[in-house]
Amino acid sequence: MPDATDNWAATSELEAVLASVAYLLTRSQAHERQTARAGIKAARSDIYLLRALAEAEDASRVGDLAAWLMVEPSHVTRQIDRLQAQQLVERTPDALDRRARQVALTVEGQAVLNRLKQANIASLMNALDGIPEPDVATTVGVLRHLVERYARKVRDELHPEAAAADATPDT
Template sequence: MPGPEATDATEVDPGHIVELERALARVAYLLTRVRRHDQAMVQCGITMDRASVPLLRLLADADEPMRLGEVATRLDVEAPHVSRQIQRLEKTGYVERVADPDDRRAQLVRPTDSGRRAVEAFRQVMRGWMRDALADWTPEDLKSLAVLNHRMVDDFLDHAEIIGDFGATARERPHRSA
């Protein structure tokens, strides 16, 4: 829900939206480049393809094992894609399948201890890069950036839910603050 400082959508300067979109595209590009991923894997001492990283992160952050369909929905990808990635992650020992206690015919997937360690190693490398890149920022600026980014993502998710995209859920958004 917008705060009192929010303006009507018709009052938003289109130039600001253009610049924001450009900035977000640059960030997405920088964070998802193949070379950056390969460097992170070397620093972590692990092997994992780029498509598996968000999947394993999602599973590591989940409170309980998840069905493959739920994983696909949350990542906004097709179920066959998730099945292939899960098979790869199983082969590397990063995830395991377990029986669904509510339906023994169904299976859930969860990270192994090795998978959790891999996610944490990857996060540490990424956080180190961010810490180095933002070393000259003040603590106040870093806090403001984090708060505004969470607010933006929350608003994007709220808008997506209105138009029927339920890929991410409210329980994944604990950072609602101004």
């Protein structure tokens, strides 16, 4: 049975690998090369916003996007302004609240995101050459689980009142 020392060592190795991956994926020159290959000009944080909008089933409110991205709503508003100027997103009135606006990807925004994903996938396929597909699939599963748990923890720390409400059983 593994003990705490084994778990610490394995977690320490994982931390080092994740730090290396994060560094490699977030270098500004690498981002600029990938976006150039995709024929777009967007900041790294803007790409995450586009991805969040693409994953949403419908248009999203700024506050919901900010919570998902774990940033302040004012930051998301500035991003939306930049992306709207590039015609990548559009704002529409919220049917439930006249004061609020919904944000959604435009057709061009979806096309830009698709081009970037294709460029990223091509780079990853090159880097993963020779690694068996089952190993890649297992890695995806483990990393997805890790990301979900870590994001939940960060969101709970940012919004402890929401975490407490979620933990309260319905009566």
